[in-house]
Amino acid sequence: xxxxxxxxxxxxxxxxxxxxxxxxxxxxxxxxxxxxxxxxxxxxxxxxxxxxxxxxxxxxxxxxxxxxxxxxxxxxxxxxxxxxxxxxxxxxxxxxxxxxxxxxxxxxxxxxxxxxxxxxxxxxxxxxxxxxxxxxxxxxxxxxxxxxxxxxxxxxxxxxxxxxxxxxxxxxxxxxxxxxxxxxxxxxxxxxxx
Amino acid sequence: xxxxxxxxxxxxxxxxxxxxxxxxxxxxxxxxxxxxxxxxxxxxxxxxxxxxxxxxxxxxxxxxxxxxxxxxxxxxxxxxxxxxxxxxxxxxxxxxxxxxxxxxxxxxxxxxxxxxxxxxxxxxxxxxxxxxxxxxxxxxxxxxxxxxxxxxxxxxxxxxxxxxxxxxxxxxxxxxxxxxxxxxxxxxxxxxxxxxxxxxxxxxxxxxxxxxxxxxxxxxxxxxxxxxxxxxxxxxxxxxxxxxxxxxxxxxxxxxxxxxxxxxxxxxxxxxxxxxxxxxxxxxxxxxxxxxxxxxxxxxxxxxxxxxxxxxxxxxxxxxxxxxxxxxxxxxxxxxxxxxxxxxxxxxxxxxxxxxxxxxxxxxxxxxxxxxxxxxxxxxxxxxxxxxxxxxxxxxxxxxxxxxxxxxxxxxxxxxxxxxxxxxxxxxxxxxxxxxxxxxxxxxxxxxxxxxxxxxx
Numbered sequence: 300x301x302x303x304x305x306x307x308x309x310x311x312x313x314x315x316x317x318x319x320x321x322x323x324x325x326x327x328x329x330x331x332x333x334x335x336x337x338x339x340x341x342x343x344x345x346x347x348x349x350x351x352x353x354x355x356x357x358x359x360x361x362x363x364x365x366x367x368x369x370x371x372x373x374x375x376x377x378x379x380x381x382x383x384x385x386x387x388x389x390x391x392x393x394x395x396x397x398x399x400x401x402x403x404x405x406x407x408x409x410x411x412x413x414x415x416x417x418x419x420x421x422x423x424x425x426x427x428x429x430x431x432x433x434x435x436x437x438x439x440x441x442x443x444x445x446x447x448x449x450x451x452x453x454x455x456x457x458x459x460x461x462x463x464x465x466x467x468x469x470x471x472x473x474x475x476x477x478x479x480x481x482x483x484x485x486x487x488x489x490x491x492x493x
Numbered sequence: 494x495x496x497x498x499x500x501x502x503x504x505x506x507x508x509x510x511x512x513x514x515x516x517x518x519x520x521x522x523x524x525x526x527x528x529x530x531x532x533x534x535x536x537x538x539x540x541x542x543x544x545x546x547x548x549x550x551x552x553x554x555x556x557x558x559x560x561x562x563x564x565x566x567x568x569x570x571x572x573x574x575x576x577x578x579x580x581x582x583x584x585x586x587x588x589x590x591x592x593x594x595x596x597x598x599x600x601x602x603x604x605x606x607x608x609x610x611x612x613x614x615x616x617x618x619x620x621x622x623x624x625x626x627x628x629x630x631x632x633x634x635x636x637x638x639x640x641x642x643x644x645x646x647x648x649x650x651x652x653x654x655x656x657x658x659x660x661x662x663x664x665x666x667x668x669x670x671x672x673x674x675x676x677x678x679x680x681x682x683x684x685x686x687x688x689x690x691x692x693x694x695x696x697x698x699x700x701x702x703x704x705x706x707x708x709x710x711x712x713x714x715x716x717x718x719x720x721x722x723x724x725x726x727x728x729x730x731x732x733x734x735x736x737x738x739x740x741x742x743x744x745x746x747x748x749x750x751x752x753x754x755x756x757x758x759x760x761x762x763x764x765x766x767x768x769x770x771x772x773x774x775x776x777x778x779x780x781x782x783x784x785x786x787x788x789x790x791x792x793x794x795x796x797x798x799x800x801x802x803x804x805x806x807x808x809x810x811x812x813x814x815x816x817x818x819x820x821x822x823x824x825x826x827x828x829x830x831x832x833x834x835x836x837x838x839x840x841x842x843x844x845x846x847x848x849x850x851x852x853x854x855x856x857x858x859x860x861x862x863x864x865x866x867x868x869x870x871x872x873x874x875x876x877x878x879x880x881x882x883x884x885x886x887x888x889x890x891x892x893x894x895x896x897x898x899x900x901x902x903x904x905x906x907x908x909x910x911x912x913x914x915x916x917x918x919x920x921x922x923x924x925x926x927x928x929x930x931x932x933x934x935x936x937x938x939x940x941x942x943x944x945x946x947x948x949x950x
Contacts, residue, residue: 329556378686404690476647492751
């Protein structure tokens with residue numbers, strides 16, 4: 300996983316509640332056996348109005364919004380299906396940070412595995428961020444756990460273990476393999492019912 | 494200190510870590526399917542890692558499987574994904590109910606059916622409907638592909654213990670009202686994120702009187718209310734269901750003695766309790782684009798309260814103030830991990846017997862597993878569906894999410910026994926209306942929903 304510490308970028312606001320993972324990446328794109336290449340189909344049904352014809356009204360297609368690395372969105376983001384393809388698509392498109400009112404538990408765990416920082420901010424603060432001009436940048440500072448824009452500073456919470464993983468870009472499996480003795484000891488105690 | 498069933502299950506599985514922080518917990522059963530596993534196996538290969546416990550891992554193909562001729566996978570990418578699981582299972586020594594195997598079916602149908610799912614376990618799968626297995630008194634939840642890889646390599650997973658919620662479900666279910674209506678009613682009242690951050694336990698006399706298949710329908714849809722884990726304490730009904738199945742414990746007496754510890758000491762032990770009285774519950778139908786957008790069959794669709802509601806009405810082509818019977822139904826789907834079990838098909842067949850589906854309606858019946866299909870055929874249920882004008886298909890996830898060719902055409906309204914009515918879920922432009930198998934059966938006959946309570950009065 301690539302480390303992530305501070306991101307300064309323009310934003311894309313998509314202020315809808317309950318955006319489910321079927322909308323983030325529809326089923327027809329789940330058949331791939333790779334982790335990359337999903338970005339072009341992110342929000343597919345909203346983003347295209349015909350085969351390869353971008354919907355000019357959809358914010359991801361606006362010329363002035365290109366290159367943004369921060370998505371500002373509604374509550375319960377990433378609900379529904381467990382598909383990690385949703386996080387892969389956001390990452391592949393170029394998003395490094397999502398700022399929402401909340402996340403489904405499965406989406407949140409998936410974000411921690413891919414270096415996509417999922418931040419929770421209350422609605423009034425997100426509305427401020429959603430209203431800023433397309434060329435204005437905000438800063439997401441993970442070490443200090445704050446989002447900064449103009450004179451505003453919005454603190455956010457993150458579990459210390461996930462924070463450490465993000466900053467160091469750690470591989471979970473390598474960490475867990477260090478617990479081999481404890482796992483073996485646990486396995487020796489499992490009742491077999493045989 | 495008083496504990497919930499969940500506390501007891503969780504504590505038993507902790508390998509490392511302190512409460513309040515992510516803890517390393519042991520996984521007893523890891524279920525796999527072809528869509529969310531290929532990148533995980535690839536990750537193992539890249540790092541020269543093995544599957545730590547193939548004996549606790551079980552795979553099948555379900556999402557992409559065609560339901561007319563299962564061996565004729567037209568879509569090259571779907572075929573590649575199916576072949577990849579076959580290859581990965583062989584290479585890593587994982588048990589597989591492959592294409593055409595007698596045990597093949599939707600992963601959440603075959604786990605319980607084979608006796609793989611047992612009380613007291615931690616069960617994970619790269620699929621959000623893993624909550625289904627919580628009906629057995631286990632901790633069961635959906636995970637992403639990175640977590641799949643982690644579990645394959647270590648048989649463990651890092652999780653922060655969720656809060657616990659008790660859902661007290663009580664009262665006698667009225668005639669024509671089913672488990673599906675209970676969970677839809679709870680989500681309609683509490684919202685699609687009420688369970689986020691919680692493990693929810695269903696308890697009460699209504700639950701105690703239910704079969705395992707009804708309990709699975711309830712827990713299956715916990716995730717639609719945000720609860721990635723929903724469970725029910727095991728009891729004699731649970732033990733009787735597990736006993737004698739292919740992978741059930743050999744020493745059931747010993748197993749039951751252990752499993753009987755898993756109950757909640759007192760509702761006071763929950764962080765939160767909600768109450769749901771089913772005595773006056775009506776059959777539910779979803780009108781919008783998430784499972785919380787649902788109303789009792791005799792109630793009008795709600796007024797527009799925000800932009801999201803308006804977007805949903807625009808998508809489904811309906812208006813506030815209309816009622817479910819006004820929806821023109823052209824497509825019918827019986828199946829899915831929510832309602833694709835034998836008892837669900839029996840309920841629908843009972844209603845369809847001697848009847849015919851309405852003109853212009855297409856109806857698919859997709860059993861949840863090959864075993865369900867065989868059992869139904871032995872009882873003659875397949876003939877009832879066929880005589881009624883339905884298509885009797887091979888098992889799989891099918892039109893619940895339309896990864897295979899079974900899709901609802903754009904603009905069509907589908908009465909569906911599945912679990913999600915998201916935009917485009919059953920096919921681009923499809924309009925899904927979730928309901929119980931009985932409600933869907935009547936909708937098939939009439940070309941629109943009817944109030945079962947009046948129909949069967």
